Amino acid sequence: MKRYSALGLLRNALDYNRNWPAAWRSPEPKKSYDAIIVGGGGHGLATAYYLARDHGLRNVAVLEKGWIGGGNTGRNTSIVRSNYLWTEASLLYEKSLQLWEGLSRDLNYNVMFSQRGVYNLGHSLQDMRDIERRVNANRLNGIDAEVLGPAEVKRAIPCINTSPGARYPILGASLQRRGGVARHDAVAWGFARAADALGVDIIEQCEVTGIEVRAGRAVGVATTRGAIAADRIGVVVAGNAGVLAGMAGLRLPIESHPLQAFVSEPIRPVLDTVVMSGAVHGYISQSDKGELVIGAGIDAYNGYGQRGSFPVIEHAMQAIIELFPAFSRVRMLRLWGGIVDICPDACPIVSKTPVQGLYFNCGWGTGGFKATPGSGWVFAHTLAHDRPHDLNAPFSLDRFASGALIDEHGAAAVAH
Amino acid sequence: MLLIECPWCGPRAETEFSYGGEAGIERPADPYALSDAEWADYLFFRRNPRGAHRELWHHAQGCRRWFGVERDTVSYRIEKSYRLSGAGSGRPAAAHIEASKEKRR
Ligand SMILES: Cc1cc2nc3c(=O)[nH]c(=O)nc-3n(C[C@H](O)[C@H](O)[C@H](O)COP(=O)(O)OP(=O)(O)OC[C@H]3O[C@@H](n4cnc5c(N)ncnc54)[C@H](O)[C@@H]3O)c2cc1C
Ligand SMILES: [Zn+2]
Numbered sequence: 001m002k003r004y005s006a007l008g009l010l011r012n013a014l015d016y017n018r019n020w021p022a023a024w025r026s027p028e029p030k031k032s033y034d035a036i037i038v039g040g041g042g043h044g045l046a047t048a049y050y051l052a053r054d055h056g057l058r059n060v061a062v063l064e065k066g067w068i069g070g071g072n073t074g075r076n077t078s079i080v081r082s083n084y085l086w087t088e089a090s091l092l093y094e095k096s097l098q099l100w101e102g103l104s105r106d107l108n109y110n111v112m113f114s115q116r117g118v119y120n121l122g123h124s125l126q127d128m129r130d131i132e133r134r135v136n137a138n139r140l141n142g143i144d145a146e147v148l149g150p151a152e153v154k155r156a157i158p159c160i161n162t163s164p165g166a167r168y169p170i171l172g173a174s175l176q177r178r179g180g181v182a183r184h185d186a187v188a189w190g191f192a193r194a195a196d197a198l199g200v201d202i203i204e205q206c207e208v209t210g211i212e213v214r215a216g217r218a219v220g221v222a223t224t225r226g227a228i229a230a231d232r233i234g235v236v237v238a239g240n241a242g243v244l245a246g247m248a249g250l251r252l253p254i255e256s257h258p259l260q261a262f263v264s265e266p267i268r269p270v271l272d273t274v275v276m277s278g279a280v281h282g283y284i285s286q287s288d289k290g291e292l293v294i295g296a297g298i299d300a301y302n303g304y305g306q307r308g309s310f311p312v313i314e315h316a317m318q319a320i321i322e323l324f325p326a327f328s329r330v331r332m333l334r335l336w337g338g339i340v341d342i343c344p345d346a347c348p349i350v351s352k353t354p355v356q357g358l359y360f361n362c363g364w365g366t367g368g369f370k371a372t373p374g375s376g377w378v379f380a381h382t383l384a385h386d387r388p389h390d391l392n393a394p395f396s397l398d399r400f401a402s403g404a405l406i407d408e409h410g411a412a413a414v415a416h
Numbered sequence: 417m418l419l420i421e422c423p424w425c426g427p428r429a430e431t432e433f434s435y436g437g438e439a440g441i442e443r444p445a446d447p448y449a450l451s452d453a454e455w456a457d458y459l460f461f462r463r464n465p466r467g468a469h470r471e472l473w474h475h476a477q478g479c480r481r482w483f484g485v486e487r488d489t490v491s492y493r494i495e496k497s498y499r500l501s502g503a504g505s506g507r508p509a510a511a512h513i514e515a516s517k518e519k520r521r
Contacts, residue, residue, distance in 0.1 A: 242464040253460035255437075256489070300435040301418075304466045304490045309417045311431050344460045401456040 001197035003108055023189060024196035029203050032229035033061045035383055036221060038208045038244060039237040040064025042073040042184075043361060043368065045191035045202070046376020047234055047383070049107075052198035054377075055384035060200045061230075062192075063223060065207035069188025072238050073369065075306075075338035077261050077283065077295040079274055080370040081118045081179030083145050085134050088394040088406045089347055090141050095391055096374025097178060103373055109190030111182050112288070118179030119153065121277040121323075123168045131174045138176075146175045159270055159326050167322045168280050181274060181285050187372055211248040211358065218248065218358035234359045234383050236375075239304060239339025241362035248355050253400050254341045254363050257298040258308035260316075262335040264327075266290030271324075280319035292330060294320055298340060298366060307337040340365045345405040350379055350392040359383055360397070418492060422475045423483050423499045436472030438462045439484045466490060473497075 002008070002021050012020055035051060037044045040062045051057040064070075080100055082093035104110050122128040131147060138145035149172050154162045162170045192202050203225070210222035211233065220229035235244045239256040266289050276283035281297040296316035299308040313335060321328045343349060343363035348371070350361045361379045364371060378392040388396065399405055418430040444450055444458055463469070469489045474482050486495040 240466070243466050251457070251461045252464075253456075253462075255462055255464045256466075301487075301492075302437075302464060302469060302471070302489050303492060305492055309430055311417055400460045401452040403452075 001108075001193065004110075023193040024202050027201045027203065029061060029063075029206060029223070029225050029228055030201065032220070033201075034059040034230070035232045035234065036060070036228060036230040037062045038221065038233065038235045039071070039240075040068045040188075040192070040202065040204065041071045041236065041238060042069065042187050042191060042372035043238075043364070043375045043379070044234075044236040045188060045195055046372050047236060047361070047379045048200045048202075048376075049191050049195040049198070050377050050380035051384060052195060052200050055380055057384060058199035060195075061228065062195070062200060062202045063206045063208055063221070063228070064202070064204050065224075067204050068192050068202065069185055072338040072340065073188050073372070074185055075261065075336055076184055076369040077285070077293050078181045078184045078369055079118060079179070079276070079283065079285065079295075080113070080182055081176050081274075082143055082370070083118075083120070083134060083138050083174060083176045083179070084408055085137055086406050086408060087137075087141055089408050090138060090143055092374060092378070092391050092395070093371060094141070094143050095377065096371045099373035099377060100182065100370075101178075103187075103190070107190040107194045109186060109193060111186045111190050113180065113182040115178050115180040116273045116285075117156075117175055117177045118274040118276065119148075119157070119173045119175050121153070121168075121173045121275065121279070122171050123277065123279045124171065127279055128171050131172065135174050144176060144178050146177070148173050148175055157271065157273065157275060159324055160275065161323060161325055168277070168319070170323075179274065181287075182369075184369060187369075191372075191376070208244065208247075211244070213248055213355055213358075216354075217356040230357075232357045232359065232383050232386075234361060234379060236361045236379070238362065238364065238368070239341050241341050241360065245360065248353070248358055250353055250355065250360075252349070252360070252362065252397075253344055254349075255302050256304055256339050257301070257342055258303040258305065258337045259296070259298045259340045259366055260308045260313055260335065260337040261293065261295040262313060262332050263287070263294070264292040264330045265333050267292070267330060270326075275323070277319065277323065280322070282316045282319035282323065284320055284324070291333065292327065298342065304339055305337075306339055342366075344400070346408040347406040348375070348395050349397050350375065350382065350395045351388065351397040352382065352386070353397060418494065420473060420485065420494065421497045422478060422481070423497055424479050424481060425475060428475070428478060432475060432477040434474045434476040436474055436482065438464075439470040439472045468495070 082097040084090040135145040150162045207224045212220045271286040274285040342365045349363040378389045381389040
């Protein structure tokens with residue numbers, strides 16, 4: 001791998017940028033691998049990277065049916081935070097946040113992780129009580145969190161409407177200063193390039209169409225580019241998790257829903273942080289290019305179509321305009337949808353399955369971008385050792401039968 | 417936006433309805449007879465198919481009745497809607513009829 005550096009930028013500029021090497025190879029799939037990762041989103045690529053870097057497993061392939069990062073990884077609003085309510089969840093997301101903090105250096109790739117802070121607004125007495133509770137829980141877990149009143153919110157975000165007569169009055173907010181946003185495509189590309197450099201084969205345009213199970217053990221996959229054998233198979237396909245589970249005769253407690261987002265035309269810098277409101281289903285930040293990046297809630301119906309219904313967009317827009325009246329004259333440029341994998345307790349499943357050698361990492365739903373490095377890190381551990389790391393042990397598939405759910409709806413349901 | 421046909425009121429905008437998830441899920445008659453895994457299956461595990469899906473919708477802002485819809489989860493195309501008590505109904509209504517016969521006996 002050719003390292004990226006300031007000097008390299010200069011040297012390539014002198015060549016009119018005609019001589020940059022490809023960031024990763026495009027190899028033909030081999031007949032067999034030690035491990036196959038199905039799904040070339042951020043989570044799958046991160047899994048392959050940590051498998052190769054930390055567990056010495058380098059005969060690994062990532063199989064992606066489309067192109068790297070074309071799924072939810074390239075469609076999300078890129079909010080990163082770790083202020084979840086329950087200890088199990090907050091420790092997992094905090095591990096991820098700590099990996100984010102060194103990620104650009106680890107990968108030698110600028111993922112533009114920007115710790116600009118994340119505000120979660122409270123609009124009612126009950127919202128504020130929940131915020132106090134969550135902030136206290138976070139601090140007990142060593143996670144930075146603060147409770148702010150309306151005046152402090154207004155001072156930090158001058159364009160927000162904190163007047164008491166507002167339709168959604170702002171009584172305060174929680175603030176996680178270490179939270180922020182990252183460049184989503186760069187996360188996929190950075191992990192792909194770093195994994196490739198460690199010997200991982202990244203195979204695009206390769207759809208998995210079957211999982212071969214022999215005597216209770218997964219032994220390989222059927223793909224649009226032929227059969228490939230593997231000792232272990234990790235499936236990380238977000239909204240398509242149920243489809244892949246079906247190929248191995250498994251069922252998952254997951255339903256797939258459309259989730260939509262949209263961006264405005266670029267405008268001058270006006271919002272230098274991230275604002276979310278679970279109560280009114282809207283969240284917003286401003287990209288480095290100046291676009292307002294706005295996310296909606298999920299469409300209620302099951303869907304795999306990577307698009308949703310317009311009323312959901314309208315609903316999110318109404319909320320944003322109530323919070324930021326000045327944005328009512330900004331025009332919207334683009335709108336898109338992804339398919340998110342919703343779990344009943346709004347927490348992921350990172351787990352072994354009843355099929356030996358087959359592992360699933362799914363159920364991140366509306367909020368898994370922030371978990372990309374952490375999810376790959378614990379999933380790599382699970383595949384390498386055939387048992388979960390302490391951090392993901394509570395996120396097993398068994399919890400739905402045992403009843404040990406991790407109810408993050410309060411902190412995660414709408415929020416990202 | 418979906419245009420959904422309420423079997424009683426006719427085609428109406430999606431915003432008049434609320435979604436009720438997979439149709440035909442029957443509450444087990446004797447929950448205590450089930451294993452934890454079977455109970456979990458009833459509570460949490462859904463078919464979630466990529467393709468044809470039978471689901472429940474509620475005409476919340478209209479006649480306030482529940483009904484069944486067959487919809488494709490990729491194209492979102494609605495094949496048909498049907499009354500739960502009539503022909504083509506889901507299993508819950510059929511089970512309900514069986515149960516009431518039981519009582520009459
Ligand atoms: C609009 C929107 C906004 C969001 N906002 C946020 C946010 O602000 N913060 C946050 O933390 N999270 C957010 N999320 C959630 C986040 O995007 C996801 O949880 C996360 O990206 C999941 O990562 P992944 O790598 O598992 O999925 P993906 O990137 O979807 O990767 C899965 C890959 O599997 C591939 N695949 C599927 N089937 C097959 C097959 N049969 N064979 C081979 N490959 C297959 C797909 O093509 C895809 O590339 C948002 C999501 C959406 C849609
Ligand atoms: Zn009606």
